[in-house]
Amino acid sequence: MTPGSVTISLAQIPVIKGALKENVKIHLSYISESSYFGADVVVFPELSLTGYELELADQLSFQQEPNEFRVLSESSVEYNIVVIAGCPLINKKSKPSIGAVICFPNGDIEFYSKQYLHTGEDAYCSTGTEDYLFSINKHRIALAICADYSNPRHSANAVTNGADMYVASALISEPAYQADARILSNIASGYKIPVLLSNHISQTGGWPACGKNTVWDSSGEVVITSGDKDECIVLCTFFDDSFNGTIEKTTVG
Numbered sequence: 001m002t003p004g005s006v007t008i009s010l011a012q013i014p015v016i017k018g019a020l021k022e023n024v025k026i027h028l029s030y031i032s033e034s035s036y037f038g039a040d041v042v043v044f045p046e047l048s049l050t051g052y053e054l055e056l057a058d059q060l061s062f063q064q065e066p067n068e069f070r071v072l073s074e075s076s077v078e079y080n081i082v083v084i085a086g087c088p089l090i091n092k093k094s095k096p097s098i099g100a101v102i103c104f105p106n107g108d109i110e111f112y113s114k115q116y117l118h119t120g121e122d123a124y125c126s127t128g129t130e131d132y133l134f135s136i137n138k139h140r141i142a143l144a145i146c147a148d149y150s151n152p153r154h155s156a157n158a159v160t161n162g163a164d165m166y167v168a169s170a171l172i173s174e175p176a177y178q179a180d181a182r183i184l185s186n187i188a189s190g191y192k193i194p195v196l197l198s199n200h201i202s203q204t205g206g207w208p209a210c211g212k213n214t215v216w217d218s219s220g221e222v223v224i225t226s227g228d229k230d231e232c233i234v235l236c237t238f239f240d241d242s243f244n245g246t247i248e249k250t251t252v253g
Contacts, residue, residue: 006139007237008167009034009042010198010213012226017051017204018060024049027085028075034233035079040136042083042233043198045209046114046146046169047098049087052205054124061088061096066109069101076103082136084143086169089113094126098145100169102134110134114145116154121147131157139165139238146170149180155187165238166195174210181214189220194238201229 011030016022027044034042046052050060062068076083082104089099089111097113098121104110113128131154132143142158142165149155149168158166166187172180181197188195195216200209211229215236216222226234 004138005237005239006041006137006141006165007037007039007235008196009037009039010196010215010226010234011042011044011048012199012201012211012213012229012232012234013044013048014231015045015048015051015200015202015204017053018056019051020049020060023051024071027072027083030233031072031075031079031081031083034235035081037233037235038237039081039233039235041141042081043167043169043196044083044085045198045200046171047086047088047204048169048200049085051202052171052200052207054121054205057088057096057098057124061090062099062101063090064099064111069103069109072101073103073107073109077105077107080105082134084167084169086145088125091126096125097128098125099128100132100143100145102132102143104134112143112145114148116147116151118147131161133158133161133163141165141167144168146172149183149187155191159191159193164193166191166193167198168196169198171200171204171207171209172197172212173207177210177212181212184214185216185220185222188216188218192218194218194223194236196236201231
């Protein structure tokens with residue numbers, strides 16, 4: 001990582017329904033691979049550790065405690081990379097939330113819960129109430145989970161809170177991709193910040209995901225996209241004076 005730059009890896013991974021042990025192994029492989037190619041941050045799709053299996057959210061949900069994520073945290077420390085993975089999180093006062101765990105190379109672990117739900121998700125999950133941003137090498141990155149970016153309030157709050165990059169973990173099917181891509185492109189052009197998408201490739205929760213991990217620049221134009229749902233990582237480097245830079249797509253394994 002050169003001064004003022006940050007390289008983000010968007011992981012297109014296979015996910016097995018409810019198979020935590022197997023899914024963690026897949027995550028560890030992609031963390032290692034992302035680090036090898038110089039990534040400072042690796043972003044996995046929505047509910048990547050369990051699959052988008054809302055009817056199982058109760059039994060698969062995690063306590064918001066560091067010990068629950070020891071293996072991911074150790075990998076983050078070992079490879080000096082920020083890891084953003086998706087999982088249901090226990091909410092002691094309500095249903096679990098659709099959440100993300102964020103592991104940092106210094107051993108810190110933080111959490112974010114999706115604030116805006118798609119129709120039907122509220123039957124299984126509760127909403128979060130706090131925005132989430134983190135800083136890395138002079139960049140301030142806001143995290144969104146799927147339907148978050150469909151509500152204009154979410155991206156507006158991110159920018160108000162100082163975000164200069166907007167990263168979304170999601171589950172998007174082929175029929176929905178065009179509309180969602182338009183929303184994400186409009187966020188990028190409207191706020192003049194790059195927007196990044198990490199999407200599923202496996203069928204999960206009954207939805208056939210389409211992959212197409214994509215980066216939009218601050219004018220809303222596509223910088224790079226995987227264009228398909230093959231297993232891969234998509235990497236993009238952003239610099240202080242430009243939101244363009246070294247871009248690489250590589251197949252894992």
